Amino acid sequence: MRGKRRRQLRQHIMAYGFMVPAFSFLTIFLFIPLIVAVYLSFTRYNLLTPPEWVGLTNYERLFADPLFWRGLRNSFLYLIATPIIITLSIALAIVVNRNLRGVYLFRTVYYIPAVTSVVAVGMIFEFVFAEPGGLINGVLLATGLIQQPINFLTHPDSTLISVMLVTIWRGIGFYMIIFLAALQSVPEELYEAAAIDGANRWQQHLYITVPGIRPSIIFVAIISSISALKVFEEIWVMTDGTGGLLDSALTLMFYLYRQGFVNLELGYAAAIAAVFSVITLVFSILNLRYLERNND
Amino acid sequence: MKRLMIVLVVLLVTSMVLGVVAAQEREDRPNRDLTGNFWSPTAEDYARWRVIDGVEEGAEIRFWPWALTPDFEDYLNQIIANFEATYPGVNVILEGQPAAGARDNIRNSFAAGTPADVINMSDGWVAEFAEAGVLLNMDEAIGVAYPALREQYVDGAWEKVTFEGVTYHLPWYLAFSNVMAINGLIYEELGLEAIPTTWAEAYDFACEVREQSGGAYYAYSFPWGELAGLGVLNTFIGEGIAVYNEDRSAVIFNENPLSAEILDQYKRLLDNDCVPRESLTDDVREMIDRFSEGEILLLQTGPQLFRLVEENNPEVFASLFLGQQFVGAANIRSIGGVQTLVVPAGSQFPNAALAFAQFVTNPDTQTAFSREVPIYSSNLASYEDPFFTEGGPALTDQLRPLAAEYFQNAVNTGILDFPQLAEVEQIVLGEFQAALLGVKTSQQALDDMAARINAILAAQ
Numbered sequence: 103m104r105g106k107r108r109r110q111l112r113q114h115i116m117a118y119g120f121m122v123p124a125f126s127f128l129t130i131f132l133f134i135p136l137i138v139a140v141y142l143s144f145t146r147y148n149l150l151t152p153p154e155w156v157g158l159t160n161y162e163r164l165f166a167d168p169l170f171w172r173g174l175r176n177s178f179l180y181l182i183a184t185p186i187i188i189t190l191s192i193a194l195a196i197v198v199n200r201n202l203r204g205v206y207l208f209r210t211v212y213y214i215p216a217v218t219s220v221v222a223v224g225m226i227f228e229f230v231f232a233e234p235g236g237l238i239n240g241v242l243l244a245t246g247l248i249q250q251p252i253n254f255l256t257h258p259d260s261t262l263i264s265v266m267l268v269t270i271w272r273g274i275g276f277y278m279i280i281f282l283a284a285l286q287s288v289p290e291e292l293y294e295a296a297a298i299d300g301a302n303r304w305q306q307h308l309y310i311t312v313p314g315i316r317p318s319i320i321f322v323a324i325i326s327s328i329s330a331l332k333v334f335e336e337i338w339v340m341t342d343g344t345g346g347l348l349d350s351a352l353t354l355m356f357y358l359y360r361q362g363f364v365n366l367e368l369g370y371a372a373a374i375a376a377v378f379s380v381i382t383l384v385f386s387i388l389n390l391r392y393l394e395r396n397n398d
Numbered sequence: 399m400k401r402l403m404i405v406l407v408v409l410l411v412t413s414m415v416l417g418v419v420a421a422q423e424r425e426d427r428p429n430r431d432l433t434g435n436f437w438s439p440t441a442e443d444y445a446r447w448r449v450i451d452g453v454e455e456g457a458e459i460r461f462w463p464w465a466l467t468p469d470f471e472d473y474l475n476q477i478i479a480n481f482e483a484t485y486p487g488v489n490v491i492l493e494g495q496p497a498a499g500a501r502d503n504i505r506n507s508f509a510a511g512t513p514a515d516v517i518n519m520s521d522g523w524v525a526e527f528a529e530a531g532v533l534l535n536m537d538e539a540i541g542v543a544y545p546a547l548r549e550q551y552v553d554g555a556w557e558k559v560t561f562e563g564v565t566y567h568l569p570w571y572l573a574f575s576n577v578m579a580i581n582g583l584i585y586e587e588l589g590l591e592a593i594p595t596t597w598a599e600a601y602d603f604a605c606e607v608r609e610q611s612g613g614a615y616y617a618y619s620f621p622w623g624e625l626a627g628l629g630v631l632n633t634f635i636g637e638g639i640a641v642y643n644e645d646r647s648a649v650i651f652n653e654n655p656l657s658a659e660i661l662d663q664y665k666r667l668l669d670n671d672c673v674p675r676e677s678l679t680d681d682v683r684e685m686i687d688r689f690s691e692g693e694i695l696l697l698q699t700g701p702q703l704f705r706l707v708e709e710n711n712p713e714v715f716a717s718l719f720l721g722q723q724f725v726g727a728a729n730i731r732s733i734g735g736v737q738t739l740v741v742p743a744g745s746q747f748p749n750a751a752l753a754f755a756q757f758v759t760n761p762d763t764q765t766a767f768s769r770e771v772p773i774y775s776s777n778l779a780s781y782e783d784p785f786f787t788e789g790g791p792a793l794t795d796q797l798r799p800l801a802a803e804y805f806q807n808a809v810n811t812g813i814l815d816f817p818q819l820a821e822v823e824q825i826v827l828g829e830f831q832a833a834l835l836g837v838k839t840s841q842q843a844l845d846d847m848a849a850r851i852n853a854i855l856a857a858q
Contacts, residue, residue, distance in 0.1 A: 148526075148530060149505050149506075149508070149509045150505070150508050150509065150526070150527060150530035150532050151530050151531070151532075232676070233674075233675055233676055251675075253675065255676075255679055256675045256676055256678050256679055257835075258835065341679070342623055342624070342679065342681050342684075344623060344679070344827070347678060347679065347831050347835065348828060348831050348832060348835065348837065349828065360824075363502065364820050364824075365818070365820045365821050365824075366505070366526055366820070
């Protein structure tokens with residue numbers, strides 16, 4: 103009896119021992135910064151002088167701040183990119199899941215945007231969106247399809263959409279790889295049986311492929327929507343750090359950065375971060391529940 | 399054996415000396431004068447350079463220049479060697495900061511309580527540190543303690559940024575903002591005979607160039623994406639519009655109808671495609687790139703940036719000639735960008751740090767820097783050097799004889815003195831864009847701009 107207890111104790115010690123490095127790492131780099139950030143959200147802090155306790159002032163200011171609401175609205179608008187990315191990357195995964203000659207080359211090429219530095223992406227799309235001689239405008243003007251250049255980044259109504267296109271372009275290849283791995287676990291016999299039953303390609307994908315890769319779709323939906331809510335790099339690069347004309351591409355993360363690291367209002371930025379974290383958490387839980395319910 | 403050792407030592411020393419000389423003779427620095435007192439100082443030079451009292455014996459100070467290493471590392475190392483010989487017992491550690499992220503690095507170093515003892519800051523960065531009370535008051539440290547030294551500095555640069563009327567920086571190198579580069583290829587192709595000199599003429603000129611070239615060229619473009627924030631206030635001052643009221647407690651530029659007229663002119667240029675629409679979002683670098691592509695006639699920026707045109711398009715660079723930048727009705731030449739040196743108030747060795755900052759900005763050290771790259775000294779005594787009184791063959795050499803008079807008369811427009819400067823910039827930029835995009839009338843945008851800035855000023 104005593105020997106069994108001792109063995110159990112040893113197992114517990116060993117288990118906790120294995121957890122200590124990761125827990126220490128998370129404590130130093132996640133839990134403590136999280137607690138400090140929540141504390142800072144109740145202070146006025148400019149990085150250069152000690153924080154000053156101001157209670158709920160930052161939160162009161164935040165809910166009355168029109169730019170906070172614009173940032174929140176744009177962050178949620180950015181979620182439109184998620185279903186587009188999922189749909190396109192599934193389609194692409196299906197295409198490159200065939201045994202065609204040179205398919206590995208295509209898989210690699212489609213994945214390149216995912217590993218390209220965001221600065222390089224910015225330079226590429228600066229040329230793609232340029233007016234009037236950029237890639238898109240130049241071709242459309244030369245072929246007579248448009249008479250006036252499209253104002254991709256020089257009109258407030260199109261800036262956010264243009265930046266979203268960059269995110270989609272960068273994301274497709276990455277998510278394609280996830281779906282490709284999932285597709286290869288769908289049994290080939292199911293397609294053969296469906297074909298014998300008279301299902302066409304579209305029906306096969308709708309009733310076999312999509313249910314077969316549903317766990318991956320849930321995973322991608324969650325991580326891509328969190329990424330969409332947190333988008334910052336593309337906006338920074340494509341708008342030269344301004345947030346676009348009339349703050350048209352200002353998302354909550356970008357606003358947080360501006361308040362914290364441009365205006366040096368670290369306390370206010372921490373309040374934005376706290377509210378944003380709660381929103382992301384609630385959104386992720388709802389997203390997960392909804393997708394899981396559909397899965398059942 | 400002994401003789402062999404002597405030969406080896408002599409060879410080693412000779413090769414080191416030759417190595418140092420070879421390293422200092424750089425083809426890309428044709429104006430460098432290795433026989434001058436900066437590169438070959440004498441005991442008299444050291445005695446003349448020693449001007450600050452009470453420098454702490456045994457002090458070890460850290461120096462943070464930004465965007466200067468590795469390009470100018472040999473120059474910076476020579477400054478340090480000269481300084482350490484001038485103030486024996488003081489040791490300077492060079493810690494060059496890259497251009498990207500330099501401002502954040504400086505902020506973080508203050509937050510961590512470990513700022514360097516002498517820090518190079520762009521003029522637009524100083525205000526937030528001055529406002530937080532973490533910098534040495536230079537009006538006291540130099541202005542009161544060493545009035546003769548203070549007199550040497552260009553006034554407009556000394557006062558470029560103040561907080562509550564006090565200067566917290568020593569001005570270092572300056573940009574000459576009085577010139578523009580003209581693309582000779584376009585100038586000849588269009589058969590132009592003159593370029594306008596005032597903004598009043600320049601607005602119509604932009605549309606004339608567009609029309610005359612059949613839509614092939616623009617006269618000029620703007621970096622409104624980056625500079626509109628405060629640049630538009632500079633434009634108002636250039637046209638003789640008062641930005642502040644008398645006691646500087648509020649801004650009043652919106653009360654002058656001329657302000658709205660200027661914004662209307664900009665909107666007209668934009669709506670009629672007389673300037674590229676991407677002026678709305680371009681920064682200075684993008685404006686230079688656009689000019690380098692050979693589709694823009696005029697480039698209004700500091701001559702130190704002309705090298706970017708040379709890198710981008712040697713053909714365009716070879717055709718360049720210089721003209722004077724457009725002026726407004728007030729005919730004001732405003733002081734351009736000022737690089738500064740600051741000393742943290744909490745420095746362990748304030749006198750050594752002050753001595754080093756002064757040393758970097760003394761006439762000889764700054765003249766030597768101007769010989770490295772076409773930037774200009776903030777120390778008026780530099781301009782007595784023949785290097786500045788005589789021109790040279792290169793494009794930017796023509797400006798040197800004009801510099802002394804220009805910097806003595808250049809006006810500080812005082813637009814960097816706002817509290818919460820970054821927020822003021824965002825307000826001005828946002829309202830400026832609202833006017834240009836037709837979201838608001840120019841007058842409404844200016845009224846909103848003034849009201850929002852005044853709310854910040856009132857809260858101080």
